[in-house]
Amino acid sequence: MPSxxxxxxxxxxxSNLWLEQMRTRCPTSNYLGVARLDGYRWIINExxxxxxxxxxxxxxxxxxxxxxxxxxxxxxxKYANVVFGLVYSLEDExxxxxDGNEGVPVAYTKxxxxxxxxxxxxxxCVDVHEKTGAVREMLVYINRNQTREHGPKKEYISRMNQGxxxxxxQGVPEKYVxxxxxxxxxxxxxxxxxxxxxxxxxxxxxxxxDENGVVGSEHAR
Numbered sequence: 001m002p003s004x005x006x007x008x009x010x011x012x013x014x015s016n017l018w019l020e021q022m023r024t025r026c027p028t029s030n031y032l033g034v035a036r037l038d039g040y041r042w043i044i045n046e047x048x049x050x051x052x053x054x055x056x057x058x059x060x061x062x063x064x065x066x067x068x069x070x071x072x073x074x075x076x077x078k079y080a081n082v083v084f085g086l087v088y089s090l091e092d093e094x095x096x097x098x099d100g101n102e103g104v105p106v107a108y109t110k111x112x113x114x115x116x117x118x119x120x121x122x123x124x125c126v127d128v129h130e131k132t133g134a135v136r137e138m139l140v141y142i143n144r145n146q147t148r149e150h151g152p153k154k155e156y157i158s159r160m161n162q163g164x165x166x167x168x169x170q171g172v173p174e175k176y177v178x179x180x181x182x183x184x185x186x187x188x189x190x191x192x193x194x195x196x197x198x199x200x201x202x203x204x205x206x207x208x209x210d211e212n213g214v215v216g217s218e219h220a221r
Contacts, residue, residue: 006091006092007089007091008089008090008092008095008139009032009087009088009089009136009137009139010029010089010090010095010138010139011035011037011085011086011087011113011115011138011139011140012085012086012087012088013042013050013052013084013085013140014049014050014160014163015049015050015156015159015160015162015163015205016086016088016098017085017086017163017164017166017167017172018159018162018163018166018205019031019086019166020205021159021162021163022086022088025094025097025098025205026090026094026095026097026098027094028090028091028093028094029088029089029090029091029094030088030089031086031087031088031120031170032087032089032117032119032120033086033087033117033119033120033170033171034086034087034118034126034128034170034171034172035084035085035086035087035115035116035117035118035133035136035138036082036083036084036115036116036128036133037082037083037084037085037113037115037140038081038082038116039054039055039056039081039082040052040053040055040081040082040083041053041055041080041081041083041180042083042180042181043147043149043184044149044150044151044152044156044184044185045143045146045147045148045149045150046146046148046150047107047143047146047150048151048152048153048156049107049152049153049156051108051142051143051146051147052083052140052142053147054144055080055081056081078175078179079173079175079176079179079180080180082176084128084172084173085115085167085172086166086170086172087115087117087138090139095139098141101207101208102141103210104141107143107210108141108142108143109141109142109143109144110140110141110142111139111140111142112137112138112139112140113137114135114136114137115135115136115138115140116133116134116135116136117133117134117135117136118130118133118171119134120170120171125169125170125171126170127171128171128172128173151184152184152185155201155204156201157185157186157188158188158201159201159204159205160181160185161185161188162201164177164185
């Protein structure tokens with residue numbers, strides 16, 4: 001049934017890849033599929049959280065997702081200028097909640113950017129190598145000032161690993177994860193340390209508290 005409520009299409013590329021976190025933070029959000037943002041690269045910035053940085057990628061270059069000539073192009077080059085993420089529809093109240101967790105306008109600002117979307121059927125996995133993606137304008141949280149590469153916060157590693165599991169399951173290329181995200185996000189290893197960090201990550205999932213002191217407890221990623 002059509003809804004009269006205005007909905008925002010949101011591109012999540014950091015810990016909001018974790019489906020449970022999105023359900024917790026934005027209870028009326030709906031998962032839509034996998035998308036790719038071209039002309040940007042994925043990093044962990046000085047704050048210790050994910051960011052996307054604009055590059056000199058030209059739309060005239062080979063499509064980084066559908067180019068199958070992998071013998072000519074290294075995987076690291078193939079994914080150097082793209083960011084994959086999961087896409088959600090947000091009602092107004094959930095967008096406001098997300099603004100709080102993202103620290104708008106201090107930690108991140110909001111931009112509408114064109115992304116290529118592969119819609120999911122009934123929440124299932126999509127194939128981003130199919131040439132069926134549709135370009136849609138989406139909400140992207142971005143920090144254009146803090147763009148230097150840095151190590152992640154410890155609890156963020158745990159949340160990102162949960163998000164990476166979900167992202168790959170939904171269709172984000174595993175080679176993208178290996179070549180791009182694993183540069184910053186190690187796999188959880190030590191069991192005792194992992195459990196301790198996971199407890200903190202679960203608290204952060206529900207309501208983010210900024211460890212940097214940049215913004216208030218309700219205004220950070």
